[in-house]
Amino acid sequence: MRVALVLDDSIDRPDGVQQYVLTLGAFLSRAGHDVHYLCSEASRDDVTVHSLARNVGVTFNGNGLRVPLPTSRKEIRALLDRERYDVIHVQTPHSPLFAARVVDEARKLQARSVRIVATFHILPDSKVSEWGTHALGWLLRANLRKFDAFCAVSEPAAEFARRTFGISARVIPCPVDVARFAADAAGSARVPGDGGRLVVAFLGRLVARKGVLELVDAVAALPDALRDRIEVRIGGKGPLADSVAEEITEHGLERVTLAGFVAEEDKAAFYADADIAVFPATGGESFGIVLVEAMASGSGVVLAGANPGYLSVIGDAPEVSVDASDDVAFAAALERLITDDALRARLHAEQAERVQRFDVERVGAQVLELYGS
Numbered sequence: 001m002r003v004a005l006v007l008d009d010s011i012d013r014p015d016g017v018q019q020y021v022l023t024l025g026a027f028l029s030r031a032g033h034d035v036h037y038l039c040s041e042a043s044r045d046d047v048t049v050h051s052l053a054r055n056v057g058v059t060f061n062g063n064g065l066r067v068p069l070p071t072s073r074k075e076i077r078a079l080l081d082r083e084r085y086d087v088i089h090v091q092t093p094h095s096p097l098f099a100a101r102v103v104d105e106a107r108k109l110q111a112r113s114v115r116i117v118a119t120f121h122i123l124p125d126s127k128v129s130e131w132g133t134h135a136l137g138w139l140l141r142a143n144l145r146k147f148d149a150f151c152a153v154s155e156p157a158a159e160f161a162r163r164t165f166g167i168s169a170r171v172i173p174c175p176v177d178v179a180r181f182a183a184d185a186a187g188s189a190r191v192p193g194d195g196g197r198l199v200v201a202f203l204g205r206l207v208a209r210k211g212v213l214e215l216v217d218a219v220a221a222l223p224d225a226l227r228d229r230i231e232v233r234i235g236g237k238g239p240l241a242d243s244v245a246e247e248i249t250e251h252g253l254e255r256v257t258l259a260g261f262v263a264e265e266d267k268a269a270f271y272a273d274a275d276i277a278v279f280p281a282t283g284g285e286s287f288g289i290v291l292v293e294a295m296a297s298g299s300g301v302v303l304a305g306a307n308p309g310y311l312s313v314i315g316d317a318p319e320v321s322v323d324a325s326d327d328v329a330f331a332a333a334l335e336r337l338i339t340d341d342a343l344r345a346r347l348h349a350e351q352a353e354r355v356q357r358f359d360v361e362r363v364g365a366q367v368l369e370l371y372g373s
Contacts, residue, residue, distance in 0.1 A: 027364040068098035123286035137165040156308035175363035181296035184268035193231035201274035206238030211280030218330035220251035271297035280324030285309030295355035
């Protein structure tokens with residue numbers, strides 16, 4: 001089967017949609033399918049990429065995004081006529097200026113001989129984001145009728161797709177190569193906390209909605225004796241880096257360090273070092289790939305922000321989620337995990353089992369069903 005995975009951005013970026021596409025594409029390739037990536041400008045040469053658009057940067061839903069400029073329909077038609085894909089899998093919400101044109105031209109060229117499906121990825125973090133997505137859904141209403149099937153990465157994302165796009169989407173979670181993360185973690189030497197301290201780790205973009213400042217405030221709210229039992233490592237980069245450093249200094253948090261950018265090949269080891277991996281995003285999350293990666297890597301316990309997308313991954317046990325905007329509750333959640341070894345052990349065992357439902361082999365089989373194979 002020849003499959004085109006379509007996204008409006010470049011696959012070179014390390015964001016969630018790109019991780020979804022590349023993980024799914026690797027699974028499909030291992031299964032013997034011919035996978036192509038249709039995207040904007042990209043430099044990768046280890047996979048088959050067709051760069052069909054140029055992008056401009058915008059901020060939407062709390063993220064820095066790049067959206068495509070108008071793409072040549074002639075160039076799209078030439079590619080589709082040459083490749084004759086069996087399946088075109090679009091990441092939505094999608095742009096009328098690129099991915100929607102791929103769908104339009106595919107239907108003109110192959111009528112119903114190509115199966116066109118979509119994965120819905122977004123959940124808004126504000127009314128402005130929700131209104132913008134509503135407007136995009138209205139603009140794409142004719143294009144959406146050309147799709148054969150839809151899925152969404154979580155139940156909250158599926159409900160939002162119904163409200164904004166008027167589509168019915170089957171819930172198929174984001175795939176993560178659980179075995180690879182486990183193997184990468186096992187092959188790395190663990191770096192424990194200094195003096196036997198527990199390691200509390202955060203990894204993500206240093207932007208407001210990821211909750212990194214809330215984490216620093218929660219650590220500062222812990223009693224001195226508890227702060228002395230932990231070492232906090234903050235990985236990632238972003239516009240809040242200076243603000244985070246200032247907060248750390250202001251609170252006198254000597255055992256909170258900024259690790260900076262963590263490369264993809266080093267993520268599993270970073271997660272595996274954590275006795276408590278904390279991802280306190282306050283909203284705008286449709287799923288939680290980072291939570292799955294940390295569980296797959298063997299983090300002691302994963303503690304998540306209680307936003308709908310993350311809860312769809314972590315579950316509803318009160319010990320593993322918290323309203324990160326409430327620094328008192330956040331500090332209490334950390335205290336509970338720091339002081340209760342038995343609780344951490346129990347939660348670790350539960351999460352080691354839970355993570356299997358997101359493994360790419362299981363999720364990939366569900367996507368193939370969506371493809372009709």
